[in-house]
Every structure is written in structure tokens, then in C-alpha cells.
Amino acid sequence: MELPEKNIPTRALVVEKPGSPFILQDVTLDEVRDNEVLVEMKYTGLCHTDIVVQQGLMPVGDYPAILGHEGAGIVRRIGRSVKDKSLIVGDEVLLSFSSCGNCSYCAQSQNGSCPHITAINFTGTRLADGSNPARLHDGTAVRSKFFGQSSFSKLAVVSETSILKCELSSEEFAIMAPMGCGYYTGAGTVMRVLRPKQETTFAILGMGAVGLSALMTAKAMGVQRVIAVDILDTKLDLAVSLGASDIINSGRITSISAAIKDLVSEGVNQILDTTGLGFLIEDGIRALGHGGTFALVGTPRPGQSIAIDPLDFFLSCKRIIGVIEAASNPVQVIPELVDLHRKGLFPIEKLSHLYSVNGLDQALVDLKAGTVVKPILSWESV
């Protein structure tokens, strides 16, 4: 593919203003700056966060916007000062979130805990000067560094900190795009933050891509007792096929904590919440056993409040932790997940369904209905 140095034409899914649909249209990309990489997208996973931002429910960042933060593509151009000198044009790359690379957390490979993470990823502009690489035909700037990538675009100018080089078969490449966010978040939180032992009792609230990845990882680590909670039987059936020891349909009960304590009377050691729903979190916390940990992984909607008894928390040595992007470095975690997948221990092919970019509307319908856990868009026809 011959590309001009500047004013690179491409097509992207643009959200004009909060609540507007994703519309595939022509955009123009600036030159690739020294610390950026031009990537031709092959696949992009669709994550709930994209929909939350499309609907205008995240109060950070401007519109029009190109979203998408689970890209997988081919390197087409490399900025002069990109640190990974092994990267060459033609390499296959998976794209993940961006971090500052300079703070104490980034220095310790805890990039997910980088204090600048919200600003960098949601503001979605170049950190250096707040500019955007993409613009519409009339010259309007478009938010186009969402999670360092804005990968709902055939070609994207990607921050070097979002790039992960990998060697994958074509079958693997077609299902790995969500490694950068959904699968990584669930799996990385279990591997790097919760670190359950085989005898740990573990409950997961919500069987979306994050919850199911957490489940697969816990099973790969040998955890015997994993309780899956969801409102849809189809997802609970999938959870059973992936090794859940117990399932709870939260739509058919009045109390999740009571249902969990029916299974493990002293309460469970660890709970991972992917829903961000205050009433579920408040009830779920009551199912924690002594010394238990409750991890918030799903982004709670703003303005919710929950009641917690501090004396109970003190006397029972419990803790609640917020975990963003697994508090880890995807460059280290994702290769481990690829390995697990090759061993058959991380069967992500059971979660995803491939759509053409033109089939996005159907993908959104299927995601909402829960008939597909993880839609992946193919850019082949664009």
C-alpha cells in the first residue's frame, strides 16, 4: 500500500456528537509523529466502554470522535523515535491502552495504575499539544487518540505505548483483538492483582468478556470454586462450559449475597465485580468472608452511593479495591494469555463473533441482547 507522507486518506467510524450513531465516513490523517506508528487495522473488538462514550456518558473528551480501543493490525509506518527498534513495517500488532511511561507506577510495570490513565486514554488527543491526528473533510478535528489508538478506523495513528508486537497465525489474529482491553482486564486482574490459590473461593459478578476472561484465568490457575453470576442463562451456560463450579441467575433471586452464602456459608474469599452497578456491589460485598477482597473492575456509573459498615469491615479484615486495566503492563500479560490460549486454557474463540464493519448495527444488537459476548469488527471490506 503506497501512502502519502501527509494527508493520508482513510475511512473511520465517526460519532458526531454524544448519542449520535457510529457512521463510516472519509477522514484524513496527519503525518505520523516521531513517537507514533501508523497501523492498518484488520480487526477491532467492540467494548462496552466504546458504547458508553458514544452515548456521551463519560464526561471526558470532545466530539466528533473516533472510538475503538481493541485494535489488531499491521504496521505501515514507524515514527523516528519509537523506542521498540525491533518493530518493522509489516509487523502484526495488538493495540492496548496508553500510559505515561514516566511515573513510578509505569516504571514498575503497573501501567494500569498510572495516575494519568484517564486523561491520556479518554481525552483521546496527543499529550504533547492536545492535537488530533484525524480531521473530517471540512477540516474539523476529530478525537482520534482514544486509548492511544482510535481503532475504529481502517488506518490509525497510534501512540507507541499502545503497541504490542506479536506473532500470531491468521486464525489467532482474527480473535485476539480484544486482548488489548476486555480479555486483558479480566485475566490480568486475576493473574496480577487477586492471585487466587487453588483453594480460594471466588465469585464473579457479570459474565461479559471481562467476567468470562476472569473465570477462564481462575480455572487455568487451578481454582476449584468459581461462582458465576449473571442475569442471562445463555451466559451462565457458557460459564459452565468454561469451568464455573456454580452459577447464580441474579434475575431470579432477591439477594446475591444470600445465594452465594447458600453455596459457601462463611462467605467467599474474593469477588470480582464487572457490572459497576451500585445495588449489586452493595449486596455482593455482604457475601465476602473474613479477610475477603472485593475488586471493582467494571466502571461504576457516576453518582451512585452504597452503604458499608466500617466496623464490620474492620473486624472482618475485608477490603474493596478499584482496579483499572489490571494495574499491570499488557506487554507482559498478553503474551502469557496467548500462551494459555495455545494450551487450550484460555478458549476465547467461544466468546467472540466476527462481523464486517458494515454489520456494526447487528453487532450492537447482539451485544445488547447478550447473544454474543464479544463482537469483533473486520476491516477487510473497507
Ligand SMILES: [Zn+2]
Ligand atoms: Zn505513568
Ligand SMILES: [Zn+2]
Ligand atoms: Zn474496553
